Amino acid sequence: MSIHIATIALPDLRRLPLRQMREIARQRRQLARLDDAALADIGLSRREAQREAARPFWDLAGTACT
Helix, strand or coil, X not given: CCXXXXXXXXXXXXXXXXXXXXXXHHHHHHHHHCCHHHHHHCCCCHHHHHHHHCXXXXXXCCCCCC
């Protein structure tokens, strides 16, 4: 009997500069604080914004872990 463990391909955090990690986290915190009018201006629903804001800093655009 064999056991298969699911693995998620994560980016190599050693290659992601600390500055970029902090910026991603900051942007996602700001996104979470936008009001509905501001979200409408950028074409996002409240649900989409909350989903994006909940992503960890290492989960970069184009590499979404769902």
